[in-house]
Amino acid sequence: MKYVIVGAGVAGIQAARAIREQDQTGEILMISADVHVHSRCMLHKFISGERDEAGLDFTERDFFDKYRINWKKGLRVTAVLPDKKEIRLDSGETLSYDKLLLANGADSFIPPVGQLREASNVYGLRNLSDAQAIVKEAETAKRVLVIGSGLVGLDAAYGLIERGKKLTVVEMADRILPVQLDAHAAKAYEDLFEKAGVRFVLERKASEAVCQPDGKIHKVILDNGEEIPCDLIIVAAGVRSSLACLESSGIDCQRGVTVDSCMRTSAADVYAAGDVTALSGIWPNAADQGRIAGKNMCGLTARYTDTYAIKNTINFFGLVTLCVGRIQKEEGDQVYIREDQRQYKRILVKDGRVEGILFQGNIAGAGIWQYLIKNQIDVSGIDKDIFDINYGDFYQVGDRGKYEWAV
Ligand SMILES: Cc1cc2nc3c(=O)[nH]c(=O)nc-3n(C[C@H](O)[C@H](O)[C@H](O)COP(=O)(O)OP(=O)(O)OC[C@H]3O[C@@H](n4cnc5c(N)ncnc54)[C@H](O)[C@@H]3O)c2cc1C
Structure with a gap:
């Protein structure tokens, strides 16, 4: 074979x-x-x-x-x-x-904005070869513009902070990591990046970028007319x-x-x-x-059944976040929030089922939540604070990881 x-x-x-x-x-x-x-x-x-x-x-x-x-x-x-x-x-x-x-x-997808696709100082970040090219360009570039603040855009920014660049990140949404985080969790990272010298421009899009005679783009114009000077552009606008x-x-x-x-x-x-x-x-x-x-x-039968919309662990500046399932709030959701100095936890429940969790600062014990989401277990009947649910609340049925409420 x-x-x-x-x-x-x-x-x-x-x-x-x-x-x-x-x-x-x-x-x-x-x-x-x-x-x-x-x-x-x-x-x-x-x-x-x-x-x-x-x-x-x-x-x-x-x-x-x-x-x-x-x-x-x-x-x-x-x-x-x-x-x-x-x-x-x-x-x-x-x-x-x-x-x-x-x-x-x-x-990487480079949107057809101005001459972003033609310029020699514009990169996606997908492959090691992209990272190698970015490092080379960064040897001379002083001002870096990152378009998009998803995981890829922030990874690029995070890497370049260490190289002492002046960094601007432009994001269409009203917060960074808009797919993975809510406004509260996003703000925690925004503060950390800003402390490290990064400037965020939120709710703005790149609308024009023209190559200069050297084949490079030295400024990008946003949809409000603001001009962002740059010598290196990283586009993290999806794949x-x-x-x-x-x-x-x-x-x-x-x-x-x-x-x-x-x-x-x-x-x-x-x-x-x-x-x-x-x-x-x-x-x-x-x-x-x-x-x-x-x-x-090889002739076996195995099936892919993972239907999580999102499952990410994020760690910038030592602040760890886990998000699983659905993060964006919908009508009819019950939103549970627990917050103290060490952690921020948010759970979305709809019709008695946990549909998404967002844990920042302390992600211990998250396995149970992934189980509840994946198996759509009804939590409406449990008589305790939702944040205190743990494996002890279940008994195992059979030996293959199936659980039911212990009553
Ligand atoms: C910067 C960055 C940060 C990320 N961070 C996270 C994260 O924190 N958490 C997370 O869960 N995911 C993250 N991801 C996503 C994750 O890396 C991808 O989901 C994962 O790599 C997908 O694996 P894959 O094997 O499907 O494809 P890839 O890893 O893209 O591998 C594709 C392979 O195919 C080869 N190839 C492509 N076209 C051809 C061709 N025509 N002929 C021959 N070979 C070809 C490539 O050379 C490569 O070897 C990140 C991605 C990026 C780019």
């Missing part, structure tokens, strides 16, 4: 592990544009100079030998031909497969699944590659996992999907 995996991110790596655990003799070939296995969540540590390329690797040192994987790195798949069970590479090679996994992630190599493949795609719960695509023996599916966009889910795809590629 010949397994081919496109992508050496967490989805591809976890799939390869799962395949080797099931199939000791099959051939595993991994192909990636990346030349280093690296955690994208750690790229800010490379930008800050805290870690080198090797320090971003999230696999064991002998991973490829141990799992007997042939890794072709620095190569791009340019076409997938399911009818022939072949893929084409940018090297001109054509390779065959018995089972194929698409784990080729996503690309798009990497679908270019699938254009003439006939494989069903919408925002991402369409998959069923076994991670099968519309083409026989072709699977997809991770950000390329656009199901989630976060690391733990990409890892789960990769593992599940790998098992299914």
